[in-house]
Amino acid sequence: MRNLGILAHVDAGKTTVTERILYATGTTHKRGEVHDGTTVTDFDPQERDRGITIFAAAVTCDWDGHRINLIDTPGHVDFSDEVVRSLRVLDGAVAVFDAVAGVEPQSESVWRQADRFGVPRIAFVNKLDRAGADLDSAVASIRERLHPAPLVVQLPIGSEDRFEGVVDLLRMRAWVWADGRDGTGGAVEGPVPEALRAEAERRRRVLEEAVAELHPGALEEFCTRSTVSADTLAGALRDLTRTGDGVVVLCGSAYRNRGIEPLLDAVVAYLPSPLDVPAVRGTLDGAQQERAADPAAPFAALAFKVNATATGRLTYLRVYSGTIRKGEAVWDAGAGRTERVGRILRVRADRHAQVELAVAGDIVAVVGLKSARAGSTLCAPGAPLVLEPPATADPVVSVA
Numbered sequence: 001m002r003n004l005g006i007l008a009h010v011d012a013g014k015t016t017v018t019e020r021i022l023y024a025t026g027t028t029h030k031r032g033e034v035h036d037g038t039t040v041t042d043f044d045p046q047e048r049d050r051g052i053t054i055f056a057a058a059v060t061c062d063w064d065g066h067r068i069n070l071i072d073t074p075g076h077v078d079f080s081d082e083v084v085r086s087l088r089v090l091d092g093a094v095a096v097f098d099a100v101a102g103v104e105p106q107s108e109s110v111w112r113q114a115d116r117f118g119v120p121r122i123a124f125v126n127k128l129d130r131a132g133a134d135l136d137s138a139v140a141s142i143r144e145r146l147h148p149a150p151l152v153v154q155l156p157i158g159s160e161d162r163f164e165g166v167v168d169l170l171r172m173r174a175w176v177w178a179d180g181r182d183g184t185g186g187a188v189e190g191p192v193p194e195a196l197r198a199e200a201e202r203r204r205r206v207l208e209e210a211v212a213e214l215h216p217g218a219l220e221e222f223c224t225r226s227t228v229s230a231d232t233l234a235g236a237l238r239d240l241t242r243t244g245d246g247v248v249v250l251c252g253s254a255y256r257n258r259g260i261e262p263l264l265d266a267v268v269a270y271l272p273s274p275l276d277v278p279a280v281r282g283t284l285d286g287a288q289q290e291r292a293a294d295p296a297a298p299f300a301a302l303a304f305k306v307n308a309t310a311t312g313r314l315t316y317l318r319v320y321s322g323t324i325r326k327g328e329a330v331w332d333a334g335a336g337r338t339e340r341v342g343r344i345l346r347v348r349a350d351r352h353a354q355v356e357l358a359v360a361g362d363i364v365a366v367v368g369l370k371s372a373r374a375g376s377t378l379c380a381p382g383a384p385l386v387l388e389p390p391a392t393a394d395p396v397v398s399v400a
């Protein structure tokens with residue numbers, strides 16, 4: 001499982017990336033377009049009108065045997081209370097950058113907040129098809145303005161209008177996307193084009209050197225000067241992503257549906273599962289407690305979003321420990337009352353799938369809770385844990 005957020009400056013392409021992820025994972029069968037208001041994560045008509053993702057929604061999709069809960073975080077700085085709340089429930093994020101503009105002010109403020117919450121990130125440099133797109137200068141702006149060491153794992157094939165694919169520098173294989181008849185395209189994997197072989201090998205060495213410097217010991221093979229295997233490199237990149245010492249950088253064009261499959265592979269390879277993250281802390285009868293992501297532990301969850309929908313009042317929950325079943329009672333620590341859980345739903349883009357239970361690590365929407373607000377802790381009535389507020393985020397600085 002991965003609880004994933006997409007973080008970006010408004011207009012960098014967060015909605016389009018989200019949409020293409022839902023499409024690539026088979027969650028939706030028709031591509032939505034921002035400009036015609038058919039995107040799935042932007043539920044609210046007001047959002048569609050404004051083209052800004054105001055209300056976070058969690059959507060579940062599947063990739064390569066993993067369940068990915070996609071938590072859509074608002075990108076507009078005015079709504080950063082919601083950004084903070086959604087950051088709390090993420091275990092990892094994809095930060096989307098515009099390949100022409102590089103790091104922009106809002107991407108910087110969201111990045112800092114994600115630092116505060118210790119959210120491991122990978123970077124996706126989007127819009128490589130645009131005139132003036134430049135992966136190297138976008139990467140330089142990540143290094144200069146956000147400060148982690150960028151670890152670029154792909155080499156673009158073609159540029160601007162002729163951007164057609166990427167070389168995977170770990171496996172030294174090429175991904176090329178062809179435009180399909182219906183405009184959906186498709187990925188074809190093959191050998192590295194001859195003309196790019198030398199450059200790909202040079203960039204592979206740059207990547208190996210950066211990793212060896214940040215993570216001494218991880219690349220023993222490198223020290224002995226033999227070839228570093230893709231798996232060894234991937235393991236080191238996973239460690240660096242989790243410590244935040246480096247950020248894996250991928251690229252593509254969401255609009256043209258290029259680069260999404262390797263991005264999903266990277267989410268699974270580098271970002272942590274809820275079972276890998278440190279235990280959550282809370283207070284129980286005035287005493288500090290830790291709760292690991294264990295389905296057998298007492299139930300504790302955070303309500304991070306409440307939506308009024310045609311289905312009823314939907315309370316989105318991140319379950320940190322224990323198991324919750326349909327019909328069970330929970331203690332709402334914020335309101336100081338017991339409530340009963342009605343239906344439990346997994347939101348699948350265009351439909352709600354009912355499930356019988358949710359376990360530690362899960363993100364689900366619950367129907368039937370009357371008092372829970374965004375930010376409330378819900379827990380087992382016999383073990384009334386209150387989840388600690390996270391380390392305070394920086395006050396948000398408005399950027400004109």
Ligand code: GDP
Binds near residue numbers: 008014053075127252
């Ligand atoms: P958000 O504000 O970050 O959610 O960004 P959107 O997904 O709404 O995208 C903003 C604009 O950029 C829209 O007009 C998109 O169609 C466009 N866009 C998104 N991705 C790409 C891309 O890869 N290439 C190009 N050329 N345009 C894109």
